[in-house]
Every structure is written in structure tokens, then in C-alpha cells.
Amino acid sequence: DIQMTQAPSALSASVGDRVTITCRASQNVSTWLAWYQQKPGKAPKLLIYDVSNLESGVPSRFSGSGSGTEFTLTISSLQSDDFATYYCQQYNSYSGMYTFGQGTKLGIK
Amino acid sequence: QVQLVESGGGLVNPGESLRLSCAASGFTFSGYYMSWIRQSPGKGLECISYIGSSGSTKYYADSVKGRFTISRDNAKNSLYLQLNSLRADDTAIYYCARLPRSGNHFDFWGRGTLVSVSS
Numbered sequence: 001d002i003q004m005t006q007a008p009s010a011l012s013a014s015v016g017d018r019v020t021i022t023c024r025a026s027q028n029v030s031t032w033l034a035w036y037q038q039k040p041g042k043a044p045k046l047l048i049y050d051v052s053n054l055e056s057g058v059p060s061r062f063s064g065s066g067s068g069t070e071f072t073l074t075i076s077s078l079q080s081d082d083f084a085t086y087y088c089q090q091y092n093s094y095s096g097m098y099t100f101g102q103g104t105k106l107g108i109k
Numbered sequence: 110q111v112q113l114v115e116s117g118g119g120l121v122n123p124g125e126s127l128r129l130s131c132a133a134s135g136f137t138f139s140g141y142y143m144s145w146i147r148q149s150p151g152k153g154l155e156c157i158s159y160i161g162s163s164g165s166t167k168y169y170a171d172s173v174k175g176r177f178t179i180s181r182d183n184a185k186n187s188l189y190l191q192l193n194s195l196r197a198d199d200t201a202i203y204y205c206a207r208l209p210r211s212g213n214h215f216d217f218w219g220r221g222t223l224v225s226v227s228s
Contacts (some may be wrong), residue, residue, distance in 0.1 A: 032214070034213075034215075043204055044154070044204075044215075045153050046215065055216070084227050093213075097168075100154035103153060
């Protein structure tokens with residue numbers, strides 16, 4: 001099974017900061033890499049799919065990049081609405097398995 | 110607009126069963142793969158099962174294989190998950206989520222239904 005490890009597990013930042021979250025895979029993954037945002041008591045919301053494609057309606061301050069085993073989610077200028085937990089997710093076409101990272105909690109500094 | 114509404118969760122004893130339902134609206138249900146994803150404090154997010162648009166393709170995570178059964182009724186725009194032989198570590202919020210026609214991610218999620226397994 002492919003393991004997804006996010007770093008950091010938690011971070012504190014201020015409005016206006018540039019924030020980067022990293023997701024590392026235990027082995028090379030294809031371009032099936034997505035990012036989600038989850039707020040307390042709510043379901044996850046899709047932000048980025050296929051590494052770098054912005055889901056419709058998601059602000060352009062969110063961006064994704066990477067390849068192979070390392071991927072990043074960047075928020076270019078943090079807004080108050082962005083304080084949440086973020087998850088990466090990959091798909092392994094050999095096993096048919098979808099795997100999520102353990103999450104990164106983004107809090108207010 | 111796309112809506113997914115789960116129901117059927119509750120508090121049960123270990124070894125008992127539950128049937129979860131997910132009512133879909135706002136899209137052509139029969140054209141999409143659908144999934145069940147659960148979230149627990151200890152295990153995070155876990156995609157435990159998904160089903161192809163016609164129902165002929167099914168996947169189960171090892172953690173639920175042999176105990177849970179996914180199904181769908183395209184005439185009723187509904188997705189189901191039969192949970193048998195429930196254990197304490199099945200306690201979680203269970204989400205219904207849609208996979209897009211092209212891509213391997215989850216583009217719409219329901220609000221979830223809580224399953225608690227405890228004696």
C-alpha cells in the first residue's frame with residue numbers, strides 16, 4: 001500500500017501569510033493527487049485535483065504542484081476563511097485503492 | 110445542484126448490523142462511480158468502498174472486506190452500505206462521495222452519518 005505523509009501536522013500562520021503544505025508518498029504515484037479542505041463539523045471539500053487543477057469555485061490563491069513522490073499545496077495569501085484542516089489524497093491504479101494523508105491543521109497565529 | 114444525503118447511522122452493539130443509505134440528487138446518478146469514506150479520530154479519512162456506475166464494479170478496503178456490502182439502485186438514485194459484524198473500530202462518520210466521470214478524486218460529499226459501535 002502507498003502511504004501518504006503530510007508535513008507539518010499542524011502549523012500556525014497569520015492572515016496574509018504564504019503557506020505551503022507538503023504531501024510525500026511512500027512510492028512514486030501518478031498524477032492522481034488531490035487536496036481537500038475540511039472545517040469542523042463539515043465534510044471535506046475538494047480544492048485541487050490531478051496535482052494542479054483548481055476545482056471550480058475555489059479561489060485562485062490555492063495552488064498545487066509536484067510530481068513523483070512529493071507534492072505541495074500552497075496558499076498564496078492566507079485569508080481568515082482558510083483556517084481549517086487540509087488533506088492530500090492519492091489513487092493507486094494497481095490496487096484500486098484511494099489513500100488520504102493524515103491531515104495538516106492550519107491555525108491562527 | 111448536487112446533493113448527497115446520508116442516513117441510517119446510529120449506536121449499535123458489537124456484532125450487530127446497520128444499513129446506511131445515501132440519497133443523491135442534482136445529477137445523473139447512474140453515470141457516476143460512488144463511494145463510502147469514513148472518518149474516525151484514530152484512523153483519519155479512509156475510503157472503504159466504491160461502486161461503478163452500473164454496480165458491476167466494486168472495491169472494498171481490507172478493513173471491511175467480508176463484513177460490508179456496497180450496492181446502488183439507479184432507479185431510486187440511491188447508494189447503500191450494509192454493515193455487518195460491526196466492531197468498535199468501525200466507529201466513525203460515514204460519508205457518501207461522488208467520483209467525477211474523469212479523474213480519481215471525490216468531487217462532492219454528503220454531510221455524513223455517525224456510526225457508533227459500543228457495548
